[in-house]
Amino acid sequence: MNLFRFLAASTVLAVSTACASMGGHSPFDSSLIKDARPDEAKAYSDFLIARFAAMTNDPQMAAERYSSAIDTAPEKSGIADRALFASLLSGEYQEGVRVAQRANLLGSDAALVRLTLAVDALRRGRDADAQTMLEQSRFGPFNRMIARGLSAWRVVESEGTGAAVRYLEDGLSGDPRLDSAALYMMGLIELSAGNDDQALAVFESLWETGSRLAVGVEAHAQLLAYRGQRAEALAMLSEFDREIGHNAAIARLHEAIERGDKIKVRRLKPEEGAALAIYVPAAALMSQTDDDVSAVYFVLALALDPDLHVARSLWAQSLANAERWEEAISVLVRIPDSSAFYGTSRGQIAWALHNSGRDQSALAVAQDALENSSDRGLKVQIADLYRTLGRQEAADRLLTRTISDDARQGREDWRLFFARGASRESLGKWHQAEQDLLKALALQPDDPSLLNYVGYLYVDRGENLDQAMNMIQRAAEQAPNSGHIIDSLGWAHYRLGNYDLAVEHLERAVELEPGDPVLNDHLGDAYWQAGRKLEAKFQWRRTLSLDPAAEQRDVIEAKLTAGPLEPVVKQAESDKGSMLLPLQPR
Template identity: 60%
Template sequence: MNVFRPLSALSAILLAGSCVSGPSESDLRNALFSNGRPAEAQAYGDFLVARFAAMTNDPETAAEYYAAAIDTAPEKSGIAERAVFSALLAGDYETAVGLARRASQVGSEATLVRLTLGVDAMVRGKEDEATPYLDETKYGPFNEVIARGLSAWRIADSDGADAAEAYLRSGLSGDANLDSATLYMMGLLQMAEKDDASALATFETLWESGARLAVGVHAHAQLLMANGQRDRALEILQVFRDEIGQNAGLDGLSADIMAGRKIKPTRLSTREGAALAVYVPAAALMMQTDDDLSGVYFVLALALDPNLQVARSLWGQSLDNAGRREEAVAVLSRIPDKSEFYATARGQMAWALRREGRNQEAIAVAGEALQHSPDRGLKIQLADLFRSLDRDDEAEHLLSEVIAEDAAAGRQDWRVIYARGTTLEQTDRWPQAESDLKTALALQPENASILNYLGYAYIDRGLNYDAALNMISRAVELEPQSGYIVDSLGWAHYRMGRYELATRFLERAVELSPGVSLLNDHLGDAYWQMGRKTEARFQWQRALKLDPSPEDRARIEAKMTSGPEAMLLKKAESETQSALPVARQN
């Protein structure tokens, strides 16, 4: 009974409060906890709240409560570093700087604390104050690259470009792939000091090594133009587009060159160069992760150069990747309409809204941006939006516009042609779809996705079995770990009546991609044809649990009752035949 007495007493207080005017919530809290509560308890409570906020994607609250725990926590420096990290993750640079100073005062020498203080010194034009914070020997490999780049621009400002270049050279390993970030900084420094011959040689070395960084390629093309090498400049811009994809800055430069506009090499200031020293590794980090960690560095880069809109664009993308889509939209909306990244940002915003299920808002954002700026990339993004919403006719119209514009400019983009081909195939316009898919394949003969899609489309229509089988087999050779492509090979053998061979490939496909309804469905069909009807029904049951489309669900449920040969199944398959190849887009 004694165990329950405190609870009974508290209940009596609360019940009494319902009848008469009692103490306020704050009075009650003080009465219960103010006497003899150690400061460590408050710190621990703040720490737990901060940790929970960090785990639930609320870095702003995390920073607030970590900051509250700094003064009272027994272990101050670790808490301080978490506070700095959370503030940067929340995009609050000024708060992060204040917390970094507090962290330094309590003895923290954590990486992010020192990096933030070093950046802040350079933001304030106090490069000499940045020196102790940017000692690269105290950083791990990733942050060492950033510290070295920042230090190079600091040294160039105080001791001259030759000293900065010597400093960068001292850190080279001799492997262009490992040294790419450092070499890009060197080229940009040389360019800033108008040593264009050396800068061009540096960028050529990077290009030949296979390095493909948009910022560096932009500078490289500018220098080639200044050196009278127009064709070479257009060549590297086109290679970047073919190998890496579209980039608003590079597309704008290419358009200016084609239009005959005068191209002047960009000469970076110390702060602009320092911003790129942070941005370049951060961009590489973002491409390798699916979270918002890189946003910490984009915030630092933008503190150095608020006009580095490409950093804002990638910051928005990192927020979207992490599911922080409201924040992503807010960040992307700050990119001005005069920026070359405006259209890209509006396309990103539209997709963030689409992923939140706000489909009409997404289309409105993209549509308004397209009216403002008939950007090629934005048309492609809007077409993709329409395709994701099954508005294929509108998607096809936009893709056709882009293809016509490309043809007028004397170029072909296999990605756009392939996208239109798949869109036409989905809407049963097979002759036109086949033409586009074959054109895309001619442009990219070793592209597994195109080989797989065209081959599957043939098989699904009972056409060109031998050629289709060869296409899909080659796609499997190119991407043997793709469940979708291996499934295509199995399904090709199934449609050709080779059920035992089909079963082997379809089992492998499900091993590679067990959570895909269509693949489990196909394996069930193969088991049925092999006489393994219990296993077939098990696979169909599994397919039903993996969120198939309503049409696929009806088709699978029909098979559960009567097997693949049922007339009901044939009717359902006829109605949904064009929907099946959607999953072929590996």
């Protein structure tokens, strides 16, 4: 019987029994009481608890309850699939394998079941089992990419490098954008076998197409430096940093080459290569989605290569994205201090502590990490943490150190100038802040957040008003669905006295971000100045229901009594004498 039908039938039965008992006063039949619940009732109970646990970020409980429901649920394989996902999501790889085996016996053909069993087979050296599980026609596009990479490294183990390369070549589409992951695997396979010329040829062709996969670029640069082409390797790593951003492994290699260290080429074992075949698509998936699906793939990759610390770092980030702070910390503490990702992992721990309300512990971890690591990514993370905690002087000092270190290496990062400018503005150092913000704009003239921030500050100060409005409008054009940027545009019109335009934009901002108390408060002010006072009071009362900050709540309650303080309208750039209430650029 379907579980939902069972629930409906049970409800009808319960109601009719209750009515009969009340109306006829029939004696209660004690034989109806049994020691055990009916199997379907227990399965449904377990299923509902598991579903609730899954929706409330408790995958461990979800896995336990789904597993409990497998034997008694009418639709066993579907429950087993859910139990597997929850097991892996909670980091329980071995339990995941056991559940995948049960699901397979129950007839499940789910992609995650087969990938989990394939990983288990590869770890145990069971080539035939792995080959069966990796039959690509049974996968969708994303999982097919993973299965193809795993199959290539399986073939390396069973048939040799040449067979693996031919296998990958047979599946190429001819479009470098679609083939880049397979081509990087091909280069790494050639490199693992010592075929350096062939590997270099593959890597060079990928670099020319503009492909920038960190693990592939690292291997490419290692090979160049190993062959004595250090200048070429450094140029490549610097370009990666400029185009893609900081990567701890890339940064460590860059420093080692600069120091003149002897560079070794890492030649992957099949299980290490197979781990990368899972990690690379999972990392790409994580960059494109906000959910935690990628976490299950990181767990599978780490089952093959426990030293793939970049996967551990991203796994922790996916946990943090789901606000599972304790689990994120438990994953991060397993990254050893010998890893290139140790520094950034300490920064991640500090942020997890802050986000779970332990600011003093976060600061202690941050300070200890800075004393024991020179990692640039860590410095940026901690500077951002300092800014969030209101420690603007500390943020300024740390950002200044990082900007100076960058300058010695010929690097200029607009994000650091933006961050330092924001800190200095908070400290009241407007001249220095303006210099940093204009420098950031010179380096990155089209970033909507930066345009919005600088334009907003200028409007607040009554300076460069035409330019400021142009900046905010450009930001809004690039991010028309950003409630905060549309709010900036409306609030700028408000501060300039254009109340009808302000209302138009602020209504749109609230539509985009209905739960933001600041945006709702702004709309209330605009309604008031536009003569719509009843609507203004309604909007302020709504703002109070959205749990605003304490200082904002006090201001709103005052406005409900007396209305807002009349703004000073700035008509021209020369009118700099009248300062308004401080704004918080968004």
